[in-house]
Amino acid sequence: MKAKPFLALTAVTKSFVPGFPVLQDVSLGFRKGEVHAILGENGAGKSTLLNILFGMHQADAGGILLAGREVVHHSPADAIANRIGMVHQHFKLVRSFTVAENLRLAAPPAIRPSLRRHADIARLAKGFGLDIDPRAVVASLPLSMQQRVEILKALINQAELILFDEPTTILNPAEIEAFYAVLRQIAAEGRAVVVVTHHLNEVIAHAQHASVIRRGQLISSGPVAGRAREDFVREMVGHEVDLSAPLPNSGLGRGAAELSLRDVTLAPTPSSSGLKHMSLDVHAGEVVGIAGVEGNGQRELFDIVAGLRRPDAGSVQARRQHADGRPVAGLVPEDRHQEGLVLDLPVSVNLLLNKIGEAPYARGGRLMHGKITAQAERMRADSDVRARSVHVTPRILSGGNQQKIVLARALNEDAAIVVVYQPTRGLDVAASEEVLRRLRAAANAGKAVLFISSNLDEIMRISDRIVIFYAGQAVGEVGRDASRAAVGALMTGGAHA
Ligand SMILES: Nc1ncnc2c1ncn2[C@@H]1O[C@H](COP(=O)(O)OP(=O)(O)OP(=O)(O)O)[C@@H](O)[C@H]1O
Ligand SMILES: [Mg+2]
Numbered sequence: 001m002k003a004k005p006f007l008a009l010t011a012v013t014k015s016f017v018p019g020f021p022v023l024q025d026v027s028l029g030f031r032k033g034e035v036h037a038i039l040g041e042n043g044a045g046k047s048t049l050l051n052i053l054f055g056m057h058q059a060d061a062g063g064i065l066l067a068g069r070e071v072v073h074h075s076p077a078d079a080i081a082n083r084i085g086m087v088h089q090h091f092k093l094v095r096s097f098t099v100a101e102n103l104r105l106a107a108p109p110a111i112r113p114s115l116r117r118h119a120d121i122a123r124l125a126k127g128f129g130l131d132i133d134p135r136a137v138v139a140s141l142p143l144s145m146q147q148r149v150e151i152l153k154a155l156i157n158q159a160e161l162i163l164f165d166e167p168t169t170i171l172n173p174a175e176i177e178a179f180y181a182v183l184r185q186i187a188a189e190g191r192a193v194v195v196v197t198h199h200l201n202e203v204i205a206h207a208q209h210a211s212v213i214r215r216g217q218l219i220s221s222g223p224v225a226g227r228a229r230e231d232f233v234r235e236m237v238g239h240e241v242d243l244s245a246p247l248p249n250s251g252l253g254r255g256a257a258e259l260s261l262r263d264v265t266l267a268p269t270p271s272s273s274g275l276k277h278m279s280l281d282v283h284a285g286e287v288v289g290i291a292g293v294e295g296n297g298q299r300e301l302f303d304i305v306a307g308l309r310r311p312d313a314g315s316v317q318a319r320r321q322h323a324d325g326r327p328v329a330g331l332v333p334e335d336r337h338q339e340g341l342v343l344d345l346p347v348s349v350n351l352l353l354n355k356i357g358e359a360p361y362a363r364g365g366r367l368m369h370g371k372i373t374a375q376a377e378r379m380r381a382d383s384d385v386r387a388r389s390v391h392v393t394p395r396i397l398s399g400g401n402q403q404k405i406v407l408a409r410a411l412n413e414d415a416a417i418v419v420v421y422q423p424t425r426g427l428d429v430a431a432s433e434e435v436l437r438r439l440r441a442a443a444n445a446g447k448a449v450l451f452i453s454s455n456l457d458e459i460m461r462i463s464d465r466i467v468i469f470y471a472g473q474a475v476g477e478v479g480r481d482a483s484r485a486a487v488g489a490l491m492t493g494g495a496h497a
Contacts, residue, residue: 005029012062042400085154255284289463330410348376
């Protein structure tokens with residue numbers, strides 16, 4: 001017989017707005033020694049569930065049983081006292097402090113003396129399989145290392161259950177493998193691990209137990225062994241989804257070059273490969289995919305096309321440009337919180353951000369609220385943004401629904417060029433498919449789409465041409481029918497097969 005759960009939710013119900021339950025009657029247990037994955041569409045209630053466990057929200061009904069005893073978490077301090085740790089999507093670290101300082105800050109007083117020396121911290125971290133430099137300032141660390149600090153904080157607080165909200169969206173494939181090796185060790189040592197993720201391949205490879213939530217209700221909870229991707233997708237979405245549906249191009253070929261980079265050069269810095277003599281055209285009617293291991297010039301390319309940085313040498317030309325020379329383009333930036341959304345303005349304003357000052361949305365200096373709402377409502381319905389109305393702010397929306405707003409706006413621009421950077425990051429499987437389908441349709445309708453992503457599968461499915469980046473250079477270009485192996489070899493600096 002299986003061990004009793006260390007922690008269980010009993011019939012938890014939660015609404016933020018009366019009449020709109022986000023979780024309904026959810027009962028679920030987490031056992032020590034297991035990695036337990038929580039799956040569900042964007043907005044299903046996954047983060048809310050973790051936040052209730054961690055004391056950030058309170059359930060309206062139902063409760064939490066810890067080793068069979070009813071407990072109440074009024075705040076994260078209560079949860080931490082009950083040996084629960086959480087690694088949030090957006091880290092809660094003091095960025096100007098060192099790793100050691102952050103750990104001391106988070107540690108209970110009794111533990112602090114043992115964290116005084118850097119060597120002791122390094123040894124402690126290593127014991128958990130986490131290599132990290134205690135002297136490093138957090139802001140200077142890559143996200144994968146910052147995540148390790150968060151994991152260490154939980155472990156130092158002697159957490160017996162650690163909650164992770166979409167921990168791998170910020171990691172590259174090698175970092176993801178290393179991350180799950182750490183989780184396996186943490187669980188094997190007798191802790192319970194809960195991971196919210198949209199990546200079903202990770203669940204199948206690394207989780208022992210999986211629970212699916214759909215629109216606030218628990219659909220299934222059981223062992224992962226013997227289950228297939230398609231089973232999970234059906235439970236998440238509520239119907240069959242064909243994830244291998246083709247994304248055909250229009251067959252009409254391409255039109256004029258809408259965007260042309262010539263010999264664009266950006267000096268490298270310690271944290272960036274820069275760009276070296278980058279020349280690239282994107283034509284009307286095509287999707288050009290940029291493939292490469294993260295950090296090989298993709299961010300620099302986005303920044304240059306978006307007009308956020310100017311090249312040190314070379315030129316960027318677009319058929320339509322703003323007065324300052326920036327290409328007129330619909331943009332989906334990588335970091336939707338920092339660059340994509342104004343989190344405290346309504347969804348309607350976010351959807352129409354670049355148009356809000358013009359007719360028909362403004363007349364004689366006055367905003368035409370009726371026009372704004374009507375158009376925003378149309379865009380919301382089209383893009384399946386799950387928000388109660390366009391008057392709420394994106395801050396309260398789930399991560400995936402925030403991203404849908406950014407994409408809807410980019411496609412609604414009066415621009416021939418669309419530039420997207422990691423457009424499906426944080427999106428559920430069905431929503432990711434929808435994004436790819438929309439971008440392909442935009443190209444087929446004549447837009448020039450520049451598709452920058454670290455997800456090679458997506459790039460291969462949507463692109464007409466794939467340009468491979470390595471060390472700030474375009475090291476190769478292949479067509480629709482190229483093999484994954486050929487692209488993979490170029491991505492790691494190998495020669496064209
Ligand atoms: N503070 C809040 N006020 C009002 N509504 C909220 C609040 N927090 C979350 N919600 C709503 O609760 C629902 C569930 O959100 P939640 O963040 O739990 O989804 P999720 O499953 O984590 O989605 P994602 O995969 O996109 O992160 C959403 O409809 C969201 O808009
Ligand atoms: Mg979430």
